[in-house]
Amino acid sequence: MELVLAIGIGVLIGSGVWLLFRPRTYQLIIGLSLIAYGVNLFIFSMGRLKVAAPPVLSSAGAVNPADYADPIPQALVLTAIVIGFATTALFLVVLLVSRGLTGSDHVDGREPS
């Protein structure tokens, strides 16, 4: 499971970084989204991987922490998703404005000659 997750994160972030170096704004925003997904998975994995372990304690009384997943990375991912979503939306608006003002979706606002 660890290997699959690590390869998944690596592919997501690697593709994202490659897209960041592309000259079109559309590729930039896809690249940033892929990086954000990879980072979110990475945060998630930092709470150690566990199968079928709830993050929320079910009852009062004596509990064994080993039976439960770490809730904090899940809370962090939740916040990071919301913030990443908001900033991506904001970037999308700027991208459209840039496209409207310059008539080109090149990151420098003009087509390479």
Place this chain on the structure above:
Amino acid sequence: MDWAEHLVIVPILLPLITGAALLLIDERRHALKAAINVISTIALALVAIALLDFANTPTATNGPATKVYLLANWPAPFGIVLVLDRLAALMLVLTSMLAIAAIVYSLARWHRSGPHFHTLFQLLLMGVNGAFLTGDLFNLFVFFEVMLASSYGLMLHGSGQARVKAGLHYIVVNLAASSLFLIGVAMIYGVTGTLNMADLALRIPGVPASDRMLLDAGAGILGIAFLVKAGMWPLGFWLPTAYNAAAAPVAAIFAILSKVGVYVLLRLSPLLFGVEAGASSGFGDSWLLVGGMVTIAFGAIGVMASQAKGRLAGYYILVSSGTMLAAIGIANVSATAGALYYMVSSTLAISAFFLLIELIDRVQDPSAGVLAITLDAYGEDLEEEEAEEEIGVAIPSTLAILGISFAACGLLLAGLPPLSGFVGKFAILTALLNPDGLTEGGSLSPAIWTFVALLVISGLAAMISLTRAGIQAFWAPIEGIVPRVLLMEIAPIAFLLSLCVGLTIFGGPVMRYMDQTAQSLHAPHSYIRDVMSAPRVEAPAPEATAPEAPATKTPEVAP
């Protein structure tokens, strides 16, 4: 619990509430929105000064006064804490001073050239203040994002093609840096199991050797994210372009943004990797020293090469950041104290310079270009035209006042006497040439000598470039166009420069404050102790309901 206990959270809540309230007011009621914004900003400054006074008052135990505010009354390592100490209070006051100058300046014209300027401005203040006050790494990320999101909006304020293009690059660079920030935070959490800065400082010495590399990698990635914000070479290439494109009052308040990155390094480097951090002690210091010195060199070359004054100011920010980073890398108490003084002085001067540039550029090009763009983008409004006529009269001897302000900025940025730029640089140089333990018979390392040389040379570069720009601006137009400058526009510049004069006059007390700040930064025992032992507030009256809820809540989620 009296009201003074809650003063710590006011610098975050007040801008948030004001910013939200301003959204409800119709966009056409400029005067009302502006009035609310100015009142709120001044109130913020008063709160910041009160907090500074509190932080500077010695406590009964004679230790540094640290005020810890437990959000939602969770005990320290589990919940988010706000921590006010001397450094945080200093940064709050600096921010609010820049904010007052920028907002008053923008009232002359800029605040009407795009929607929701006042809301974005207040939210930016909230993000910056939150970043200074928080004692939790992930909460720091949240406040960074609040700050960055509103800075994207402000950056594009006034629209225009150049601004959108520079803004696009600015946003992409900062979004990528935010991803690095998250990766770094996650790695540190994975190794230590905590996000509270004070708790981290306690746990880092005990990290097993097998995890040491992961911890250092996490701290390094986190550091890259802050260095992008602080503009260290080669991560600061975007900074001069972006700041040059931003509107004048926006650029003036942006002068604090690069200092937020510097602040975090200043806070975390001695706290997490100080002398007691075990095997990781001093991690990253040599990188900061070398990177800072390269940044100074790069900034000085940029200063010499720039023609546009906006870019010139952008490169001064790089020089200022580089000096700060190198001083943090030296990790010496008196060098840090000098650097703190230098940071306050240079930030005020750069902010004043950004405001001044726009006025000086009117000598050559009487603001037609800017007005054309804004009118083109937002349409002409008859009501606005009338309001424009009512604002004051052009003040006499404009050129003389502009010239004096320009010369003062030049002295401050180049670090020449009699203004505070000199005191700051002198304090750093004294600390470098006379470090603790090397007073007699000691020799200085080549790195220190390089730093000294770079400090002096960067001052020379600043002087040359400013003289050149000044000659072009004030001696060139023989036909003598006197620009139309309002009192409302020159007053903020005078305010910022007089603060620098005040820094010089009260150099002794200010320097003592900086010294105490640097001492508590480099000996963070009391910081850690105060945060970890902060008492919870007891409920005033016991309720009948069962207090079993905490287990289902997630304490680290930011509000």
